Amino acid sequence: MGEFELLALLRERLPAAGGQVRVGSGDDAAISVPAGATATSVDALVEGVHFRRETASLRQIGRKAISTALSDLAAMGAAPGEAYVALGAPGELGEAELLEVAEGLAAVARETGTTIAGGDLTAAPALTLAVTVVGHAPRPEDFVTRAGARPGDILVVTGELGAAAAGLLLLEDREVPGDDALRARQLDPTPRLAAGQALAAAGATAMIDVSDGLAGDADHIATASRALLLIDAEALPIAPGVAAVATAAGRDPLELAASGGEDYELFAALPPDAVDAARQTLAQLGTPLTAIGKVEAVEGARPGAEIRRRGGGAVRSRGFDHRRPRGPR
């Protein structure tokens, strides 16, 4: 089977093109007519760096690649639009295996209303998925960047933290006991697209998805907004089961929640009078929203974020850098 026949089979797996796409996959480029402003981001997953085929199914790998890219759109408050997938496939993966990857991509596209409008298939030494996503909003100022947090804003986070890091510990060390829900949070994260749009509509002044770890991601907002972000460690919504896994692995549960990363929850700054309404709106989506800190003026200090324990001292941040190679190589 040649490249073009396989591409045709892959295209059959995709949902029909959405309203803004006039010409989808199969020409030199996809043609779209954006209704207003666009938010565009690219995210790549590489075998042996971001996942291992020993612990993740091909379908899960396809799902995670598009979900993590879409999470960046969630963090802008964008409505998901189109995705473009560059798939690098090692020679040992046959047609059936590549179709499993495609089905994972297509399933998330269907679930989120995203059109996979284009792609590229090439040989590669390791399974590689680079996914570019385009989201939409009526006006550019409707998107929420990292740069608008103001002194007095309340810091909030969706859902629960630490589950993806605990899931990774379970996947990497079979001696540690823990349940499948935590593994699923590592293997198959959910982009918080509806919550992101709701937080944008509620007046979020800055927003980011928790991919590198709350401590690092809060630091990005602090730097871009030139502000101090003070986070209350005891207020962090730690996912059920994380404490047990952390204890079994000799780790601090707060550390997993604060710097584990890959939870793909949204961390945002909201004006104080917007928090209650935002919490109610997100509750209707089934997504908890927790206030975990506040924004303060820099006043001569360096912009930055700190996660403080009430007893004093910051949570120690031990790197879980998911961009560095780990696993079998």
Next chain:
Amino acid sequence: MGEFELLALLRERLPAAGGQVRVGSGDDAAISVPAGATATSVDALVEGVHFRRETASLRQIGRKAISTALSDLAAMGAAPGEAYVALGAPGELGEAELLEVAEGLAAVARETGTTIAGGDLTAAPALTLAVTVVGHAPRPEDFVTRAGARPGDILVVTGELGAAAAGLLLLEDREVPGDDALRARQLDPTPRLAAGQALAAAGATAMIDVSDGLAGDADHIATASRALLLIDAEALPIAPGVAAVATAAGRDPLELAASGGEDYELFAALPPDAVDAARQTLAQLGTPLTAIGKVEAVEGARPGAEIRRRGGGAVRSRGFDHRRPRGPR
């Protein structure tokens, strides 16, 4: 040096954001306000598959990755807009080497008026560049797809063919004599962006860039347009020096021109009364335009393209599939 510091250094290499980009690289996503319709394409280059570091400099690899992606926009008649780069870097490449890649990307961005508006940097077992490009036109119907070729249309090609394939022969076999201009056509192709926009304005009914080889690319237009494409082998504009390299390597020059691929010239169908004006407009851009065939009705036959010798018989197409692994692996 961490990922974020390196990203900041890479961003310094980039030209300033263009008019449609409101927020460029550095947030969760770039924000843009397209003026009309967009054309979007993704193209990936992988070390050991599309290039070898023994024969291409890091700067050339950066240049080629964005140039080949932009070539797809040229084939739509799009004005170049934004590029998003997913860069996978093996551990042995240090900061200085990655900056060389970035400088190659930035140089082509500057030359073509493209804004590199976002990216992702990750570890990878082989140097990998997946580049997503977005081009613009006032209306979706201003773009030229592969699907509009009509019986009676004249088939034209820009520039010269066979140079990239001859250049590859020179790079892969040092015994074959030939000049650096041919190697440069393989290592550093030029996207025909101005020519593509001119052909679109001249009324091109279908267009594609010659990346897989003229025979295969003509077949894509034939299939999408449900037409027969008859191409005169002796009319092909073969680049200077190709005949000598082909002879030295025991190859047919016509075969290199017809199926070598990677010339990144544009192949288009034009209404007969549009050809002269298109040729004159392209001459002002310094780009030759050669009529090489015509479009005929299918009339019950299968859609397809054929490159015919005047003496009879089709040019044999021996695969130069640049997507299959070649080189040292």
